[in-house]
Amino acid sequence: MVxxxxxxxxxxxxxxxxxxxxxLIPARCTIGEGFFIGHWGTIVVNEKVKIGRNVNISQGVTIGQLNRGKRMGTPVIGNEVYIGPGAKILGNIVVGNNVAIGANAVVLDDVPDNVCVAGIPAKIVSMNGSDGYVNRKV
Incomplete structure (x- = not known):
């Protein structure tokens, strides 16, 4: 009772x-070491999301579930990932390691390792990855 x-x-x-x-980050989320929130405010993460080590997120980020279609499910975020302000990562997708996601990007497809994506829908804009963007690594 107590x-x-x-x-x-x-x-x-x-x-x-x-x-x-x-x-809103439920206690049931799987989050690796070194998770860092650069600026607080309007951050929503689904409870079934898996987030790797040394992931940095900014304000206005949504990492959520899609309930229908071919990408129904929740994302898996790799290690050393930077997620820019206002980015949306939705559905059963995999974001690779050493990835930078630009501001206000809408990520609806898998993202390979060592790239930078931006836009709506997100497309590869650089092969430089998240070098220089991920802070406070463990």
Missing amino acids: FETYCFFLKVKLIMMQRKYGI
């Missing part, structure tokens, strides 16, 4: 913090 009451208060505290800071 444990259930304690869990209830932790859930209430989590909801209050989510509303205050505008960040």
